[in-house]
Amino acid sequence: MEAFQLLSRGGVKFDKTRFKDDVRLFNKEKGNSAKRKEAVKYDSGELPAELDFFKYAKGGPAVKRKAGENAEAHDGKRRRVDEDEEDEDDEEDELGREGSDAESSSAQPTQRHRVTAKGSNVPGPADSFEALKERYHLSSRLLTNLASNGFKHPTGIQSHGVPILLEGRDLAAISPTGTGKTLAYTLPVLQALGAPAASAKSTAGAGVRAVILAPTRELAHQIHNEFLRMAEGRKWRIVLFSKATAATLADKNARDKVDVIISTPLRLVASLQNGTLDLSNVRHLVLDEADRMLDTEFLEQVQEVVAACTHPSIQKAVFSATLPAGAEKLAMEMLRDPIRIVVGLKDTPLPLIAQSLTYVADESSKLPTLLTYLSQPYNPPVLIFVSSQPRATSLAEELIINGVPNVDCLHAGMTKKEREDAVTRMRRGESWVMVSTEVMARGMDFKGVREVINYDFPTSVQSYIHRIGRTGRAGREGKAVTYFTNEDAPFLKSIANVILQSGSTVPEWIMKLPKPSKMKRKAMGKVQRGDFVDKARKIGRNDAIKKRDMIAGSKRRKEKAARNGESSEQLENRGGDR
DNA sequence: AAAAAAC
Known part of the structure; x- marks a missing residue:
């Protein structure tokens, strides 16, 4: 336990502003002097030099890349694939940076991935953000914010999805991890808001007008950040719903000035049942990580929220990187005359994630295997997935005991503050090894993650795809290793098929299972x-x-x-x- | 098929 407390050290307050700039630093964009200045400011000021974890890497005992080399290589590769978006939750970050990375790339993102659309009167894609302005009068403010955040070209899901949403249509969108899904709904929602509810000019009626649902607090927080970045310069009230914010909204006057709420389902349901929240004015409802949200455990809550959104002209949209048939059916039933778009191949990880399977005979062989791995050069930060909270805690302890530097842990059993701190360290590049549960599997966008290790075998193909999708974001390369034991054998083949389909290789004998x-x-x-x-x-x-x-x-x-x-x-x- | 997460 003592060791575990180590994990929670470093009480850095989670600060959105700072977080935003952390992200920028990672991108080391060239040719954007404004951004660069900011980065420099932070570099010499609040942000410790270690933000650049490559520096750590250089000095660290077990890290192979040298400071410059790593960054260079990374940059060069990034250029190849800039357009995909991220998963459901990605921050614009990747996307935006994407834009800056894409400077040297002549390829149009939208041409990279095949996009299929189904539905009536599907609006054509927009090849650029400027085209959105011409066709839909996308506000100059949004264009400015896109540019200042480094978004130059829309990704596939953005160029196809944004017009659909701007035309007020319901949408089911499937696009791989790290391809900019968040921005794909952020833009249309903000565009549709018009005047802030708090302003005298507002004609939108009283009460929140847009609700975004996400499965974890961390993801909701990240989405909130993305909204704030795109809303900069406007007076919209965009609320990350929590116990604290819910309390402040108990007052109806305050509530009526809110434009957008981003929340996990249960939190929202609690307020609905309190009677301290009214969703009858909601015009836009987005389910991020839709298949997860339509899981049995969430379904009832989500349906309660949907039922509370009684405005006749509500627009609904669901996003995910995966959408199994069952979830898709549920989603389609709640949408009205929906359009369904799929970017790339459904339920297939990005090809730029190099995937492999590692045989470890049994549970007891896992730790030695991992320690051996971490004693050799590797690319921090590494994200390690385990199957339960206790296993996350104990694995993190073991790693610390064995002298692995900068180990962190994150699971939903930790306090809110502990979770926030862990995310902050991750964002700043202070974590070299992050041990986590499924809570981190979806949507979280840590640009620097080079490697994902599935220490415990994922319990579904969807879980696998989302977990490994924490790397390879916004066109970067990534690496994913999955340990399997004899007990995992029954599920091995389905994962192996996914790996094959996305272009990595698996040993032939596995396919013969x-x-x-x-x-x-x-x-x-x-x-x-x-x-x-x-x-x-x-x-x-x-x-x-x-x-x-x-x-x-x-x-x-x-x-x-x-x-x-x-x-x-x-x-x-x-x-x-x- | 099975666990985690949501308050």
Whole structure:
């Protein structure tokens, strides 16, 4: 526990302004002197030099890249793919930076990914932000804010999605992680607001006019930041809904001056049930991470929010990088005459994320494998996913005990402040190794993340796609490693298929594994350690795979053998399970 | 299929 407290040290207040500039620093944009100045200001002032974690990297014991080299390489690559957007939540950051990165890129983002649109009277895409101004009178203020935040060219989801939303249509948008989805709804919502509710000129009626729902606090916070950046210079009241802000809105007068609310569902539902919130004037409702929001655990809450949005001309939109059939059906049912657009291949990670699978025989082999990995040169920060809160805590402790520097931990069991601090350290590049649960899997946009390690196997293809999507954002390269044990074998093939589909390679023997359903049944049926994979190393993979079918019965054999006094070694040589 | 997250 002591070690864990270490994790929560460094009580840096989460500060949006500062955060924004952190992001800029990462981009080390050239040719934007205004931004550069700001960056410099922070560099020499509030922001510690360590913000540039490459410096750390240089001095750190286990880090391979040198300061300049890393950044250079990174920059060069970024140029190749600038246009995709990020996932659901991305900050504009990537996108915007994207713009600056794209300076040398002649390719149009929108041509990079195939975009498919379905629906009636689909508006054509806009090739540039200026085109949005011409076609839809996108406000000069928004254009200015786009430019000052470094957004030069719309990504695929932006050029297709923004016109649809500006025309007031309902939208289901599927676009890979890190391709700028957040901005794709931020712009139209702000454009539609017009005069702030608080201003005398407002004709919008009383009460909040736009609601954005996201599955985690961290993501809601990030979206809020994005809204604030695009709203700069306007008096819109954009509220990140929390217990504290909800309290201040208990007063109806204050409430009626709010333009946009960004919230997690339950928080909103609580206020609705209190009677301290009225959504009858909401004209725009966005579900970010839509498939997650339509999960059974969230569905009821979301439906309650939807039901509370009673304005007849409400526009609804859902965004995600993944949208399984079940979720899509639910989404389509709540939309009116929707347009559905898919950027790239649905449910496929970005090809610029280099993915690999690493076999670790069992749980006990994971930590040594990770420690070995972290003792060699790597690219910080590394984001490590585990399956539960206790495992996140204990893995972080283990890493600290083993001398890994700058380890952080983030899960929903931590206090609000601890969570905020962890995010801040991450944003500043102070974390080299961040151990987290599924809470970080979706939407979070940390530009610097080079590597994702799935220490615990993801529990779904969607989880896999979102987790590894924390890297490779806004056209950058990324690397994702997934550990698998014998117990994960039943789910291995589905992940392997995803990897193949997105252009990375997997060992041939994995693809020869039988159908997941069949394997799963075997795994559930008492095969303790279906360690056929382990055997594969000794006796050749194909043989091992054949033997796998014998594993189910092996326990019985084992018991019998034990009775006969046969050693497990002998058993193993016969190909039976231990 | 299974856990995490939401207050």
